[in-house]
Amino acid sequence: MALTIDIERLKQDFFELSEIGKNPEDRGLYRTAFSEADMQGREWLREKLDACGLQVRTDGAANVFGRLPCEEDSAKTILVGSHLDTVPCAGALDGSLGVLVALECLRTLKDEEAAESYARHLELVAFSDEEGRFGGMFGSQAVVGAVTPETLEYYSDLEGCTLAEAMTRCGMNPLDALDARLGPETIDSYLELHIEQGPVLDRLKKSVGIVENITGLFKWLIKIRGTANHAGTTPMEMREDAFMGLADFAHEIPRILEENGAESSRATIGRAQILPGAPNTVPGLVELTIDVRDTSKAVLEDLGQAFHRALSAIARRRKLMFDYEIQSVIEPTQCHEEIIDVLEAEAKELELDYLKMPSGAAHDAQIMAQLTRIGMIFVPSREGKSHSPAEWTAWSDIEAGANLALRALDRMARSTEK
Known part of the structure; x- marks a missing residue:
């Protein structure tokens, strides 16, 4: 009999977890990283892992692990999971579904006593602060050894609470996060199931997507400086209007993407502030953010240069000045061809209608690479x-994705290739 997950058991887990951090007024989830609800969710997961007989531990970065060991202690480990934290007023699937599917897969394989024939350990991981209350990807960055003491003190939320302060309030020693690093010699691979967070699979009526690559991105904080002046007495041709610089720059985005980008390129001005912000004053300063994404490092570099040239030309033409701060850079990531091949082979075995596709959003998998x-x-x-209470995936698609993950994990864990 073919391996299959228990969809009713998975549904029960989903409904239990989706009550933790739920706001009854807007029905959104509020499990931001290192909040009380986030800690409750992690405790719920530990209890579930313990109840099904997996080896449970939590590292110094608040990552939760549940291990299904094979008989060879020195064997490498296949990690599978995602994250439990949410953005404010979130849906119940982003991140959490990947953890719940990992739990159900390991529970199913344990029930089947499959690990007795495995050449790899299997281990669930639920990463902390993927969503970015303190910058994002904190748990996976700790696992790959990218966290420093400065990280703990430098990153803060919108209220000014630092990461170290939030961890201390949760009864943790922030410096323990520096010991969360895993050795590359111990890890075989990492698999993550996630909702697409986009419309492609839904519009094409595909059951699952097999991700080939994950977008890279850069985020800039741009300041365009002009001269604040009286709106009634300053002639139009004599103005140094910072907002007009923003308007010109925004209109340049489609041209730059067409000339320097690719099909997967995206650019978004997500926030802008006009100062001094008075109705009768010519704006003297505009602060804005731009988020630029593509799956090619070379394309991202071309786009960065093109946006810089556009800002320079606009500043000269409008008699303005500009500067920018690089807030974050994430390199594009390729999924491993051997794992793609396993997923594709199992999808065909399951007769799933699948699509090989890129990811336009960043994920813990990108850090784990x-x-x-x-x-x-x-x-x-x-x-x-x-990122909304309206977030949803049909149970038939969840079941299809979970069974694909289950079959892939079973096949990968049986492999004796080094």
């Missing part, structure tokens, strides 16, 4: 909605 081979499975997001 610094440590090991990675693979990702997408399931459709209805109408492409995510």
Whole structure:
């Protein structure tokens, strides 16, 4: 009989976890990293892992692990999971579904006593602060050894609470996060199931996506400086209007993407502030953010240069000045061909209608690629909605994705290739 997950058991886990941090007024989840609800969710997961007989531990970065060991102690480990934290007013699937599917897969394989024939350990991981209350990807960065003491003190949330302060309030020693690093010689690979968070699979009516690559990105904080002046007495041709610099720059984005980008390129001005912000004053300063993404490092570099040239030309033409701060850079990541091949072979065995596709969002898998081979499975997001209580995926698609993960883990764990 073919391996299959218990969808009713998975549903029960989902409904239990989705009550932790739920706001009854807007029905959104509020499990931001290192909040009380986040800690409750992690404790719920530890209890579930313990109840099904997996080896449970939590590291110094608040990552939760549940291990299904094979008989060879020195064997490498296949990690599978995602994250439990959410953005404010979130849906119940982003991140959490990947952890719940990992739990169900390991529970199913334990029930089947499959690990007795495995050449790899299997281990669930639920990473902390993927969503970015303190910058994002904290748990996976700790696992790959990218966290420093400065990280703990420098990153803060919108209220000014530092990461170290939040961890201390949770009864943790922040410096313990520096010991969360795993050795690359111990890890075989990492697999993550996630909702797509976009409309492609839903519109094409595909059951699952097999991710080939994950977008890279850079984020800039741009300041365009002009001269604040009276709106009634300053002639139009004599103005140094910072807002007009923003307007010109925003209109340049489609041209730059067409000339310097690719099909997967994205650029977004997500926030802008006009100062001094008075109705009767010509703006003297505009602060804005731009988020630029593509799956090619070379394309990202071309886009960065093109945006810089556009800002320079606009500043000269409008008699303005500008500067920018690089807030974050994430390199594009390729999923491993061998894992893609396993996922594709198992999808065909299951007769799933699948699509090989890129990921336009960043994920913990992207960080884990610094440590090991990675693979990702997408399931459709209805109408492409995510980071919202309206986020949803049909149970039939969840079951399809979970069974694909189950079959892939079983096949990868049996492999004797070094």
